[in-house]
Amino acid sequence: MKSGSNLERVILSGQPAVTAELGPPMSADPHEVIHKAKILRGFCDAANITDCQTAVVRISSIGGAVLALREGLEPVMQMTCRDRNRIAIQADLLGAAALGVKNCLCIAGDHQKFSAAGRLKGHPGAKNVYDVDTTQLVGILKKMRDEGLQEGGDKLEVPPKFFIGASWTPAADPIDWRPYNLKKKVDAGADFIQTQGIFDVEIFKSQMEKARNLGLHERTAILGGIIVPRTMMMLKYMDASVAGVSVPKPMIERMKKAKDAAGDDKKKAKELQEEEGIKITVELIHQVLEIPGIKGVHVQAIEWETAIEKIVKAAGLYPRPNIPEA
């Protein structure tokens, strides 16, 4: 066992793993994180605590992770390369490990120009860091954990024992490079992978086949990313604007039908679309879990954490396995 985290234990058991996502608030009030942690607890094996996603300032992923931990929800602390140099990253990793965090997901982080895609002011004038990239960050975590060494070579008295994760966008271009992008992260030491949201299962299947041909599915646990669609507009937006995401037309049509069935009743339109979104999600989970080499799903119900219970139950993934620490 590398970290002894619950997520690692579930993956090792061979049962499909379920991770969810918890977005911390733009607030110093801990209650929203606590509330969301209570909603997610028991319905996933671990939940990602995002690290200022879309480059908007929120409760830090470390702070959020510790709040979740106190509520009995195992966190996957996200760590972007955007905001910290290798000194701050390693210091934060030691701090997080000392506070009991056992999973860490390494990501590049949305560019600061994003600012929630223009919906918020954000900090587009901020200086970004990118001292190290995702692959290098994975290597730093591995070196700290397995060799007890900092990136610079200094010794760590007690190394941080993280279960090391990385993200993968299988369908972005240049698409034939993407399996190798994954390979570099696995070579660097990624124990698990969470993918960008999959809507087009056929493209994902073919990218997974390439990953299997490289033997990557045996060296890392790939969790297929599922973004829960809530409205037709959201699907259209993701299809048009999110890199590496293409939504098949029939899926958008399904949501449109659900919306139109409510006529002018906006409240009902919302309910019907949410119902359809959950159905689509459950179908996607089943399709993704059938793909050889997939070890679980990463279900993102963005600002809709209450959907996770329904989804996990409807997908037949409840109750979550309870595997005691060895």
Added chain:
Amino acid sequence: MIVGQQKPFDEIWDMVKGFKRVLVFGCNTCVAICHAGGSKEAEILASMIRMKAKQEGVTMEVNHAGIERHCEPEFFEPLMNDVKTYDLVLSTACGVGVNFLAERIGDIQVYPGINTSFFGAVPEAGVFTELCAGCGNCILHLTGGICPIARCSKQLMNGPCGGTNNGKCEVSDTVDCGWFLIIERMKRLGTLEKLMEIQPPRNWSFGTHGGPRRVTLEHIKEFEEKEEKKG
């Protein structure tokens, strides 16, 4: 070459309006090519300042001059006595020129008339593109001759992030993804296998992160010293 852009005129006027004798001083190398700060641009800017001063009822003498290069002393030495008669030199050279003149002019203010933007090329008339970040530790042999430090918004070293969209960067659909260009070119060159190797965390100290940089060529210094003694 160094690419620059003239500062907005209102900003320039705010800088200069309190001075009595102003010299707008152009540089005829890089910044002349990008139409930002050569003698011609210095002349136009000087006349704009004169017009504005007249409009605002401000008494001010504004002249212009230009030399080949602001970054080597021999080019501006012949003009220095005249330059030193002004209250303010508004330099339209790049930042190197502004700094270098300030270092040598004595107690006279030198202000920047342009924003120094980047090291770039001129792919077509009127277009300038950033191609090098001056990082001090070139890796272009590993990346198909396309620099991920200058041309990836995140300066990634091991391939693209997930934000590549139709070959464009997540920062803007008018910005090419540097890594997309690198991979496509290396595919054509048949050198893609070079990218499979993991690039370790980089030593950035050769760039600005290591503090101000200086290059000294000992053999040239020695030769010059000998020549001086002979002469």
